[in-house]
Amino acid sequence: MSVLFDIFLVVPPGLEAHLAEEARAGGFAVQSVDPGGVTVQGDWTEVWRANLQLRGATRVLVRLAEFRAMHLAQLDKRARRLAWSDWLRPGTPVEVEATCRKSKIYHNRAASERVQNAITEAIGSGDGDPELTVKLRIEDDMVTISLDSSGDALHRRGHKLRLNKAPMRENLAALFLRAAGFDGTMPLYDPMCGSGTFPIEAAEIAAGLYPGRSRAFAFQQLASYAPEAFERMKRRLAPVPPARFFGSDRDTGAVKMSQENAERAGVSHLAAFHHAAISDAKPPTDQPGLVIVNAPYGGRIGNKKPLFGLYGAFGQVMKERFQGWRVALITSDGGLAKASGLPFAPPGPVVDHGGIGIRLWQTKAL
Template sequence: MSDMSEFEIFLATAPGLEATLCDEVRLKGFKRPRAVPGGVTIRGGWPEVWRANLWIRGATRVLARIDSFRATHFAQLDQLAHKTPWKTFLRPDIPFRVEATCSASRLYHDGAVAQRVATAIRDVAGAPEAETADVIVRARVDHDTCTLSVDTSGALLHRRGHKQAVNRAPLRDTLAALFLHQCGYNGSEPVFDPLCGSGTFVIEAAEIAARLNPGRSRHFAFEHLATFDAEAWAQMRAVKSERPPSVHFYGSDRDAGAIAMSKANAERAGVSRFTTFRQCSISDIEPPEGKPGLVIANPPYGTRIGDPAKLAPLYNALGRTLRERFPAWRLGLLTTEPALAHATGLTFLPTSAPVPHGGLKVTLYRTPPLA
């Protein structure tokens, strides 16, 4: 790959959420988004890489795919990896590290592949290798095809720099954004999380409505690359798209510590003006004034926090309270346990495939507007 003006860019997400991420990427105006296993591909250059890191809410990382070739033995890998234009994007003064994965290939040893690629980088670009380097080159050998990418994000993209306080088993911001999208949320209706924990759903919904870029408060690995243009990046970041939301966002939790965390996180995210958090139990929640919207919750489930049998009354209380007090609102409910979802007594729309989260598989259960 000699021409690096346009290349394939891969936006990773949790398996099962590829189509939802593709919808977001398309709505943000990126070229030729295509859902593939594990994420979405687009075409573009380095400005598109920067923009994807800055704008996209549902991606966990952004990889710039810089080369791809067939390799069935190590001599071939050595030769072709030395032809990759490493100097184009790696700086000789910035350390790098290589992470490799191999599947269904004659090159099956991850460590040996990583070693060969690292040697090629040192020889061609003169960059130093370090175990703790921020710049990561990823080598993936699948069915004898080696794909070389640079991880342009660095820390995973759910680490947005706002949520310093978290409770047990927190939901990642990236997942929250995609689940909100699956519930049909687009920023024009109120959102209420009655089990808000550290406030992830409420804050994410408020940021979407306020058109705040998810990557606005953090740094990225691409800032260490030879292709980085600090002036162009500063101009991109300086473009302001914010607007005051037309609606408000609400969270409640029976735990006072959770409410304190949520308020602090909302303040850091710059959305405290649009959010209200209140300590109360599920049976005490009331719909806010104004038009109906979306109730969304990530309650405890037995394999995560607590015993499933003991949690059924919580789900039952949630369903009963929503039926009685939240007419015309919709519910989005995350759980690993179908029995707990159905303990709400609510009627759900067809579900999609479970999504990996914290070593478990969670399913989003959605209702139509409640009668």
């Protein structure tokens, strides 16, 4: 447990700074902010904690080794020197995924086979589907070998079994909430709630619920895993906030879906949902807070011309009824954002969401 690793927290490009902020706030030793992720340092317990506690990470990679290799024989030799049996249990099925760029070793499959053979020699071969993934990256002849400690992507938290079309992933929602200044102490309302991601995420943040509390992780198959210690890590007591996280949608099916998802997440007493069209949206509480929406956009539903009216109506309702509230809007189209007529500041960076570049637009208090 005392051996320190570089731990790479994967995140969609454009949101690295917000994940670094979350990691620092959580007490992780941030080493660098890199394209596509954040590097922290820690032992195996910090690997567990990153998977369990960080809301914004996509997955957690443990860097096992880094060295230079100019040809396959050199890769083979150095891979066999690694302490695989210290990390992996005997007979564990392992998959090696290789990527080669700008290197003398250019054949992904051949490179993968060399590392796979080194692992098999150290721990034997396991039957069945792979339980662990080792990621081999060779770039400019520099080899980086990492272990995926997460397994399924971390937005899959085990609570949202029903989804609407093009749902916002939970880790993206968490980072957009952080970017919008949400800290769990203010009311939040999503008038286009879909499957309820933003209100549910907000309620979990406020209640101090760890995002990974209900799911399994790949690191539980490692030699270093101690079940009792991890169970102790999962315990956390936090004050329960009053119900102040709200969502509405014009689709009654979406409202029912949100209610069910909140129930599975254990926050149905904190997040309330109701049926309403945008034109009927009203502040759900007297205390101003944050309105946040992942509104429909053209790249997601095809023809975007009818959406200009929707965005215009949204902006009008916000200006007329939500004085004192801040508005955060996520969309792929700056023209649609401007059609709302809201006084947005310059938008945040472009973030990939299912192959579509989206941005966060924010106002000050209206």
